[in-house]
Amino acid sequence: GFKCGIVGLPNVGKSTLFNALTQTAAAQAANYPFCTIEPNVGEVAVPDPRLEALAKIASSKEIIPTRLTFVDIAGLVRGASKGEGLGNQFLAHIREVDAIAYVLRCFEDDDITHVEGKIDPLSDYETVETELMIADLESLEKRVVALEKRARGADKEAKEQLELVNRVLPLLRDGKPARAAKVSDDERPAFDALNLLTSKPILFVANVDEASAAGGNEFSAKVEQQAKTEGAVTVVISAKIESEIATLPTEERTEYLEALGLEETGLDRLINAGYQLLGLVTYFTVGPKEARAWTIERGTKAPGAAGVIHSDFEKGFIRAETIAYPDYVALKGEAGAKEAGKFRLEGKDYVVADGDVLHFRFAN
Numbered sequence: 001g002f003k004c005g006i007v008g009l010p011n012v013g014k015s016t017l018f019n020a021l022t023q024t025a026a027a028q029a030a031n032y033p034f035c036t037i038e039p040n041v042g043e044v045a046v047p048d049p050r051l052e053a054l055a056k057i058a059s060s061k062e063i064i065p066t067r068l069t070f071v072d073i074a075g076l077v078r079g080a081s082k083g084e085g086l087g088n089q090f091l092a093h094i095r096e097v098d099a100i101a102y103v104l105r106c107f108e109d110d111d112i113t114h115v116e117g118k119i120d121p122l123s124d125y126e127t128v129e130t131e132l133m134i135a136d137l138e139s140l141e142k143r144v145v146a147l148e149k150r151a152r153g154a155d156k157e158a159k160e161q162l163e164l165v166n167r168v169l170p171l172l173r174d175g176k177p178a179r180a181a182k183v184s185d186d187e188r189p190a191f192d193a194l195n196l197l198t199s200k201p202i203l204f205v206a207n208v209d210e211a212s213a214a215g216g217n218e219f220s221a222k223v224e225q226q227a228k229t230e231g232a233v234t235v236v237i238s239a240k241i242e243s244e245i246a247t248l249p250t251e252e253r254t255e256y257l258e259a260l261g262l263e264e265t266g267l268d269r270l271i272n273a274g275y276q277l278l279g280l281v282t283y284f285t286v287g288p289k290e291a292r293a294w295t296i297e298r299g300t301k302a303p304g305a306a307g308v309i310h311s312d313f314e315k316g317f318i319r320a321e322t323i324a325y326p327d328y329v330a331l332k333g334e335a336g337a338k339e340a341g342k343f344r345l346e347g348k349d350y351v352v353a354d355g356d357v358l359h360f361r362f363a364n
C-alpha cells in the first residue's frame with residue numbers, strides 16, 4: 001500500500017498523532033477486515049463520501065473504504081545525517097515512504113521540553129529538512145563519479161540520470177530540496193529512481209494547543225505562510241484533542257466536534273490531505289454485497305487496476321464495464337446509466353479515471 005511518513009523533531013506530538021490515527025483505525029477494525037497494525041505502522045480508512053452515496057444507490061450491505069498507511073518515524077534530531085540520534089536508521093525509514101507529513105510543534109507547554117529550546121515551527125522545519133538535504137547531497141556526490149564513468153560509454157540510462165543529478169546537486173548545495181528541481185513527465189521515472197529523501201511530496205501538520213484547534217494560532221499561521229510559498233498543504237490539528245476524540249464512540253464524536261466548532265476530525269483532514277498528496281486515483285466496485293474503494297496510481301490502465309483486486313483479473317482481463325461516478329449518481333445506478341448510454345465497455349488501453357465505477361470481465 002501507499003505510505004505516508006510522520007516526521008519531526010522529538011516532543012512535537014508525532015506519537016500522540018500516530019496513536020490517535022491507529023486508535024481510530026482500531027475502532028474501525030470490525031468494519032474493515034484488512035486493518036493490520038504494527039507498533040509504528042498503522043493503516044487507516046480513507047474517508048470518501050462518494051462511497052456512501054454509491055452504497056445507498058446500490059443498497060450495498062457493506063462499505064469498504066480504501067486505506068492509507070501511516071508510519072511514525074521517530075528519532076530525528078539535529079545531526080541525524082551524521083549519525084546522531086537514530087541517524088541512518090531514521091533516514092532509511094524515510095526512504096521507504098511515498099510522502100512526508102512534517103509535524104511541527106505549534107503549542108506552548110512549559111512542562112514539555114522543546115529540543116531546540118524554543119517554539120519555532122519554521123526553524124524546526126528547516127532543521128529537519130536540512131538533515132534530509134545533507135543526506136541527499138552526500139548520496140548523490142557518492143554516485144556521481146560512477147555515473148560519469150558510465151555516461152562516457154554508451155549508457156543512455158546513466159546519461160539521463162547524470163543530467164538529473166547535475167540539475168539537483170546545485171539546488172542541494174544551495175540549501176534547496178530536490179523537489180524544487182524542474183523535471184518533465186518523461187524524466188520523472190529516472191528522477192524517482194534516484195530515490196531521494198527531499199524529492200518526496202510533503203505536507204505540514206501544525207500541531208496547535210487545544211484552544212486553537214478550530215482557528216489556528218500565530219505559529220500555525222507562519223507554517224501556512226511557508227507552506228503556501230512551497231505549494232504545500234497545511235493541516236492545522238491539535239494532536240491532543242484528536243487523541244481524545246479517537247477514544248469516543250462514533251455518536252459522541254459529532255457532538256464533541258460541534259462543541260469545538262469543528263466539522264470533521266483533524267485526522268480525517270490529515271488522511272485526505274495525505275491521500276491527495278500522493279496523487280492517487282480511486283475507483284469503485286459496487287454491488288449488493290459491498291461498495292468498495294480501490295487505490296491506483298494516476299495513469300494506470302484497466303488491466304492494472306483489475307490487478308489490484310486480484311492478479312487473475314489482470315491476467316485474464318477482457319474488458320471493464322465503466323460508469324463515471326457523476327453518471328452513476330445522477331442516473332441512480334447501473335440500469336439508469338445503461339439506459340442513458342453512460343455505460344461504457346473499455347478495453348486494455350483504457351486509463352482509469354478517478355471515480356470510475358468498474359466491473360471487470362475476465363477469463364480464467
Ligand code: GDP
Binds near residue numbers: 016107112240
Ligand atoms: P513525539 O516525540 O513527537 O512523538 O511527541 P509526543 O507525541 O510523544 O508528545 C510529546 C509530549 O507533548 C507529550 O507529553 C504529549 O502529550 C504532548 N503533546 C502533544 N501534542 C500536544 C498538544 O497539542 N498540546 C499539548 N499541550 N501537549 C501536547
